[in-house]
Each structure stands twice: as structure tokens, then as C-alpha cells.
Amino acid sequence: MTDPEHSPKIYGLVAEYETPEALVEAARKVRDAGFKRIDALTPFPVHGLADALGLPRSRMAGLVLAGAMAGALGGFALQYWQSMIQYPHIVSGRPYFSWPNFIPIVFECAILAAGLTAFVGMLVRNGLPRPHHPVFSAPRVDDATTSKFVLVVEATDPLFDEEKTAALLKSTGANFVGVAPLEDGAPDPHDGPTLN
Numbered sequence: 001m002t003d004p005e006h007s008p009k010i011y012g013l014v015a016e017y018e019t020p021e022a023l024v025e026a027a028r029k030v031r032d033a034g035f036k037r038i039d040a041l042t043p044f045p046v047h048g049l050a051d052a053l054g055l056p057r058s059r060m061a062g063l064v065l066a067g068a069m070a071g072a073l074g075g076f077a078l079q080y081w082q083s084m085i086q087y088p089h090i091v092s093g094r095p096y097f098s099w100p101n102f103i104p105i106v107f108e109c110a111i112l113a114a115g116l117t118a119f120v121g122m123l124v125r126n127g128l129p130r131p132h133h134p135v136f137s138a139p140r141v142d143d144a145t146t147s148k149f150v151l152v153v154e155a156t157d158p159l160f161d162e163e164k165t166a167a168l169l170k171s172t173g174a175n176f177v178g179v180a181p182l183e184d185g186a187p188d189p190h191d192g193p194t195l196n
Contacts, residue, residue, distance in 0.1 A: 011134035011182045012037075012154040013165050014141055015174035020046040023149040026172035027052035030153060033168055037154035041135070041144035063121045064114050071113020075106040138180035152180065 017023040023040060030038055031054045038053055040046075079102045083089070088096045123129070135141060135152050144150040151174070153165050162179075169177045 009182060010155050010162070011137075011180040012152055012156075012160070013162070013169060014135060014138040014178050014180050015151045015153075015169040015172070016140055016144075016176040017149040017151065017174060020049070020149055022173055023151060024048050024052045026151050026169070026174065029172050030151065030168065034159050035153055035157050035165075037157035037160075039135075039152045039154070041141065041148070041150040041152065043144070043146050043148070046149075060118065060121055060125070064118045067117025067121075068110040068114035072106045072110035074113070075109025076102055078109075079105055134182055135180045137183075139178045140176055141178075141180070155182075 015026065017026060020042065023042065024046060027038065027040060027049060031052060036054070040049055040053060042049065076099075080097070083098075084096050090096070091098075094101070140148070141150055151169070151172075153160065153169065155162075159165075166177050
């Protein structure tokens, strides 16, 4: 249970940068300063940003492979059960267990299960659906998905100190540093608290 006296009062700090290169460099500096709970918002994928943020390698590939293998096994087992147990029937003189005929269905089941696993896994790992995220209550962040490059440092990071973190973000060349309120229903993001 979270101690209300020591829980953060804000979600974190946001810093805005002009270019993707400036964002990557700032993310690298913040990561090198020891921060672990950092994130970025960009209008398009930025090469090298995941490494600069220190994000671990995604486990989605392994998850999708496991889903595909489970789908393939399920498709094979279903056909085996149908042709050997439930409805044994000789077709064109072939034996009941004619596995080469199973291949198209096994392939299709693998693709279907892989796609469903990727979709559900993406939702779960991203915490979706989430109608609102506190960072979007911060000033000047609403353009982050169209034309801005924003770095977020969460207040739950063990190194987080509002003033020191703001100074660090300003030293990375941020155009703007602001506070992301923790509570939803905050005032108009353009009127929110700012640090510069």
C-alpha cells in the first residue's frame, strides 16, 4: 500500500525539444544521470530513441512465437482428433492419419493465433484501453503526437526531485519544461503549472 505522505503529488515533468536528435540526446543524458522511469512522446518512430531511453528489448516477438506455436499445435490436434477419433473416414484411399493434409490448416491456425496474441499482448503490455493519461494534462504536450518531441520523467523515479530534475531537463536544451499533474480533470493544459 502506498504511503500517502510519500506518494508523488505530480505524475512527472515533461520537456519539449525541437528535433528528434535533440530528444535522443536529452534522453541519453537523463538516462546517464541514473533515471530509470523516463519515456518519450514523438509524432513518428525515432531511430535510436529506445536505446537512449534504456528500454529493455521487447518480449513481444517471443510472445507472438509462443502464440503461433500454440495455434499450430491446436490446429494439428483438432485435425488429429477429428480424423482419428471423432470421424474416422478414408478419403481417396489415404490412411486416417495423413498428416501432410493437415499442413494448410496448421499454418492458418498458427497465423491466426500469432495475430491474436500480438493484438492482445499489445493491449495488455501498453495498459490499453486507457482513455486518459496524466501526461496529456501537462502544458504543451497535446501537440506531441503531431509536431513536438517530448521527454517525460516520472515522479516515481527514485532519483526524482522536482527542482533538480527540472534543472537537468533545462540543461539538456529543452525549449520548455512543465509539470504533468497526477489527477485527471486538471485545468486546461495550456494554463497548467510551468517551470519556465
